[in-house]
Amino acid sequence: MSGKAESWGSRVGLILAMAGNAVGLGNFLRFPVQAVENGGGAFIIPYLVCFVVMGIPLLFIEWSTGRYGGRYGNHSTPYILDTMAKGRIWKYIGVFGIFTNIAVASYYCYIESWTMSYVYHSVRGTFSTMNQAEIAGFFNDYTTIGKSTTGIPYEAIVFYILCLLLNTFILSKGLKGIERVAKIGIPLLLVFGAILAIRGLTLGTDGASDLFPDANAWDGLNFLWTPQYDSLANPKVWLAAAGQIFFTLSVGMGTIHCYAAYLKSKDDVALNAVSAGFMNEFVEVVLGSLIVIPIAAGYLGLDWVLQNAGFGMAFQTMPYLFQQWGETLAIFAGIFWFGLLFFAGITSSLAMGTPWMGFMRDEFNWSGKKGAWSFGLIALIMGLPTVFFFQQGVFDEYDYWAGTVSLVVFAFLETVLFSWIFGIKKGWAEINMGADIKVPIFFKYLILVVTPLLLGWVLVASLPDMAAKIANDDTNNKEWFADAYYAEKFDSEGLKTGVVDSVTTDFIKLSFQNE
Numbered sequence: 001m002s003g004k005a006e007s008w009g010s011r012v013g014l015i016l017a018m019a020g021n022a023v024g025l026g027n028f029l030r031f032p033v034q035a036v037e038n039g040g041g042a043f044i045i046p047y048l049v050c051f052v053v054m055g056i057p058l059l060f061i062e063w064s065t066g067r068y069g070g071r072y073g074n075h076s077t078p079y080i081l082d083t084m085a086k087g088r089i090w091k092y093i094g095v096f097g098i099f100t101n102i103a104v105a106s107y108y109c110y111i112e113s114w115t116m117s118y119v120y121h122s123v124r125g126t127f128s129t130m131n132q133a134e135i136a137g138f139f140n141d142y143t144t145i146g147k148s149t150t151g152i153p154y155e156a157i158v159f160y161i162l163c164l165l166l167n168t169f170i171l172s173k174g175l176k177g178i179e180r181v182a183k184i185g186i187p188l189l190l191v192f193g194a195i196l197a198i199r200g201l202t203l204g205t206d207g208a209s210d211l212f213p214d215a216n217a218w219d220g221l222n223f224l225w226t227p228q229y230d231s232l233a234n235p236k237v238w239l240a241a242a243g244q245i246f247f248t249l250s251v252g253m254g255t256i257h258c259y260a261a262y263l264k265s266k267d268d269v270a271l272n273a274v275s276a277g278f279m280n281e282f283v284e285v286v287l288g289s290l291i292v293i294p295i296a297a298g299y300l301g302l303d304w305v306l307q308n309a310g311f312g313m314a315f316q317t318m319p320y321l322f323q324q325w326g327e328t329l330a331i332f333a334g335i336f337w338f339g340l341l342f343f344a345g346i347t348s349s350l351a352m353g354t355p356w357m358g359f360m361r362d363e364f365n366w367s368g369k370k371g372a373w374s375f376g377l378i379a380l381i382m383g384l385p386t387v388f389f390f391q392q393g394v395f396d397e398y399d400y401w402a403g404t405v406s407l408v409v410f411a412f413l414e415t416v417l418f419s420w421i422f423g424i425k426k427g428w429a430e431i432n433m434g435a436d437i438k439v440p441i442f443f444k445y446l447i448l449v450v451t452p453l454l455l456g457w458v459l460v461a462s463l464p465d466m467a468a469k470i471a472n473d474d475t476n477n478k479e480w481f482a483d484a485y486y487a488e489k490f491d492s493e494g495l496k497t498g499v500v501d502s503v504t505t506d507f508i509k510l511s512f513q514n515e
């Protein structure tokens with residue numbers, strides 16, 4: 001344990017840092033895609049149920065667990081869990097809370113680095129002379145290492161390293177650095193998001209699109225928000241909903257343990273946990289569903305959106321659609337959109353670095369600088385496969401194991417620890433200690449019974465899916481390739497220049513049929 005422990009500068013700083021931790025690329029890129037792929041309105045009910053019965057309980061558990069461990073001078077999951085139970089095993093289980101972060105950071109920062117590059121290209125007006133196929137092709141060339149895009153050799157790698165350096169630099173400044181970035185980033189993100197969302201909504205019904213006369217932004221929203229009850233019995237939808245809730249709230253990873261470990265022992269956790277959770281949900285269900293889907297549906301139609309859900313919507317379609325707003329507005333829209341993604345991303349990736357740093361400081365007395373640089377280096381080494389083999393689907397593999405399965409496994413284990421080993425009595429007292437709100441008593445029983453059972457069920461029910469993954473049964477991978485396919489199609493049909501706009505309708509339909 002090191003001498004003087006750090007703590008958060010102010011409550012506002014803490015809340016923004018925690019909100020920054022939660023609000024991330026998951027809200028803007030992962031949520032709309034998950035929602036579309038799982039039937040829109042069919043996804044929303046399980047999603048909201050999972051938020052209440054798993055999300056909020058786990059926020060309570062992780063905030064109070066973290067503060068509890070921090071009281072004993074521990075700032076990383078292995079030693080935090082070790083303070084809660086006898087026996088070594090929990091310390092080793094706690095390694096999840098460090099490793100998962102580094103693994104997720106390694107691919108998460110890669111996407112974050114795209115957003116930096118796309119801000120740069122928006123400012124330079126790179127997209128302003130390109131047609132739809134060229135903008136789609138740009139993304140594919142960019143992510144195919146070795147193909148040159150706009151003259152920067154190995155551009156994807158250059159921006160990836162820049163992005164890691166930036167993260168490392170900020171992390172080396174400690175909690176102060178994180179707070180400062182959150183204080184700038186989160187308000188800007190909200191402003192950019194609001195502007196784009198209003199624009200999305202006002203695309204309206206008036207044939208905003210010359211490309212597709214019957215395209216309508218509201219179709220996209222209706223699709224998302226008209227509840228459908230028939231798929232409630234489908235476990236796949238529930239798994240996707242639970243996975244999204246974990247990822248988006250940053251639970252099951254150890255980052256919340258770590259942030260909460262820097263609380264003072266009398267600080268509130270109950271209200272803070274709920275506020276950060278609701279802030280994330282606001283950004284996710286309001287801003288996250290008011291940008292990509294309505295804008296894409298407004299120009300290209302709902303069918304197109306349903307068939308093209310994926311990264312492509314954000315990185316291939318959006319820059320193209322912004323061009324429809326005129327050259328100057330397109331530049332601003334690009335800065336707003338990719339800037340928003342960048343701030344969402346960096347405030348989350350910073351969080352992923354802190355457990356490792358806390359661990360090395362507590363146990364080996366490493367300085368913040370040493371901790372930060374070693375984190376950057378490990379993330380770089382682990383991330384290179386996703387950079388070099390992105391087009392081969394390595395990214396998906398990482399996101400599945402590190403970004404989904406391990407969150408659920410660890411969340412299950414820590415809930416069992418909290419409720420049954422540490423004991424719900426002590427646990428409930430921890431949640432309520434110093435609390436600024438009265439937590440409804442039914443959460444006690446949720447945490448004791450419902451949350452662990454549901455988590456256990458989610459795990460068991462996803463075993464077949466995991467087996468399919470291990471057996472390399474690829475059917476689920478298709479989504480990530482749909483966009484690449486779509487762009488290649490443009491190329492091979494010789495439509496790369498000139499006339500794409502006028503033939504898009506039939507052309508996209510055609511590529512669907514071939515799939």
Ligand code: PHE
Nearest residue numbers: 022024025026247248250348
């Ligand atoms: N919650 C973040 C998002 O929505 C991702 C994240 C997961 C961040 C785990 C930190 C820890 O993008």
Ligand code: NA
Nearest residue numbers: 022023024248
């Ligand atoms: Na989130």
